[in-house]
Amino acid sequence: MSEPIIEVDRICKSFGSIRVLNELSFTVAPGEKLALIGPSGSGKTTILRILMTLETISGGTIKVDGDYLYHMMRGNRLVPADEQHLHRMRTKIGMVFQLFNLFPHKCVLDNVTLAPILTKGVPRADAEARAMELLDMVGLSDKAKAMPGQLSGGQKQRVAIARALALQPRIMLFDEVTSALDPELVEEVLNVMQRLAAETDMTMLLVTHEMSFAHSFADRVLFFDGGRIVEEGPPDQIFTNPREERTQTFLKKILAAGQRL
Numbered sequence: 501m502s503e504p505i506i507e508v509d510r511i512c513k514s515f516g517s518i519r520v521l522n523e524l525s526f527t528v529a530p531g532e533k534l535a536l537i538g539p540s541g542s543g544k545t546t547i548l549r550i551l552m553t554l555e556t557i558s559g560g561t562i563k564v565d566g567d568y569l570y571h572m573m574r575g576n577r578l579v580p581a582d583e584q585h586l587h588r589m590r591t592k593i594g595m596v597f598q599l600f601n602l603f604p605h606k607c608v609l610d611n612v613t614l615a616p617i618l619t620k621g622v623p624r625a626d627a628e629a630r631a632m633e634l635l636d637m638v639g640l641s642d643k644a645k646a647m648p649g650q651l652s653g654g655q656k657q658r659v660a661i662a663r664a665l666a667l668q669p670r671i672m673l674f675d676e677v678t679s680a681l682d683p684e685l686v687e688e689v690l691n692v693m694q695r696l697a698a699e700t701d702m703t704m705l706l707v708t709h710e711m712s713f714a715h716s717f718a719d720r721v722l723f724f725d726g727g728r729i730v731e732e733g734p735p736d737q738i739f740t741n742p743r744e745e746r747t748q749t750f751l752k753k754i755l756a757a758g759q760r761l
Contacts, residue, residue, distance in 0.1 A: 503566065505530040505671065505703050506551070511560030513546055513727075520546050521727045523560065531701040535714035535735070538724035539750060544707040548673045551705070552595045553586055565592055565670060591619075594669035598676045600656040602648040602663075608635065609644040612663045620667070627666070634662035638692050654685030658692055665696075671703045672696070678710060686710070693717065711754055715739050723747045 504527035513521040521543050528534055536544040549555040551562070553569070561578075562569040571578045572585045581589070602611050612631035616622040622630075635641045638658040648656055657677055664672060674693065678686040690713050697704060697717055708714050714721060714735065721738040723731045723746075731744040742748050 502530055504528055504563075505532075505565055506705075507561075507563040508547075509561045509563075511550070511562060512558040513543075513550065513555065514558050519727060521550075524728060525560075526722065526729060526732070528703060528705065531703055533697050533704045533717055533719045534706065535718035535721045536705065536707045536724060537709075537711065537714055537721060537738075537750075538730075542724040543727040544724050545675050548595065548675050548705060548707060551671070551673060552593055553590055564589060591667065592669055593671045593673065594664035594667055595673040595675065596657070596660050596664050596677050598680050600648070600653075600660045600680075602656055602659060604648050607645050607647055608640065608651070608659050611648070611659060612666050615663065616666050631662065631666055634665050635659075637695070638662050639688075652685060653681045654688045657681065657685075657689045661689075661692055661696075669702070671705070674704065674706045674708070676707055676709065678708070709754075711739065711751070723750070725750070 506528035508524060508526050510523040510525050511521055512519065512523060524543070536547065538544055546555060550557055551564070551569070557570055561571060567589065568578065568581065569589050570581050572581045603614070606614065609628060609631055612634060613624065613627040616627045616630070617624060632641055632644065635644055638661055640655060640658055640662070643651065643655065651659065678689050681689065690710065694717060696702065706714065706717060718735050720732060721735050722729050723738060725746055731738065731742060731747045738747065739751065742751060
């Protein structure tokens with residue numbers, strides 16, 4: 501068995517007096533596709549933002565690819581990580597957000613190449629060649645010179661996926677990437693993610709309310725409620741035979757709202 505690529509050990513997170521995560525622990529295997537489901541406010545997105553170092557932790561430790569994320573060893577002591585350490589750790593992780601966050605004044609090609617050129621010193625010609633490969637993979641090579649304002653929401657989200665992949669992360673985080681899209685545009689984004697899952701060995705964590713997609717995408721599903729993992733298991737077990745009453749209640753509401761599993 502290989503070592504986990506992500507090890508979350510008893511992490512806590514509070515916003516003021518509100519405890520969002522309460523001694524949460526889980527691991528993720530290299531190449532695993534993990535779906536995080538649960539009601540709004542249950543802590544799912546907070547986990548992704550913590551892994552991306554957009555939020556800090558109040559307690560506990562996290563390891564990514566064998567190294568502590570928010571800590572580092574100084575002699576034989578574990579001390580808070582400095583900015584240099586955090587920067588190095590961030591290069592291992594990419595994230596795609598609900599809202600696309602493209603630079604509106606830069607064309608699609610420039611949006612995808614900017615980070616590799618600025619943060620990794622990749623020569624422009626190499627960055628553009630890689631960007632065109634990624635845009636082709638997401639079906640948008642013909643939009644390389646288009647401006648974001650000329651794209652549909654689904655196209656913008658596919659550009660955002662290509663941009664995250666341009667930094668060649670080992671781990672990809674997807675936070676409700678279809679929630680801001682019109683229903684007819686959701687499928688084109690999910691198809692790109694399904695292809696990524698099938699064709700790469702990248703570790704992927706997905707927060708979603710699209711239960712049918714989570715069912716087909718994930719190797720394992722974590723059901724969150726109240727800042728803790730209530731139940732976890734293979735998709736078939738979670739979606740067709742959940743053990744916990746809280747999971748059963750949540751999925752019944754999803755079905756009642758018209759979603760398919």
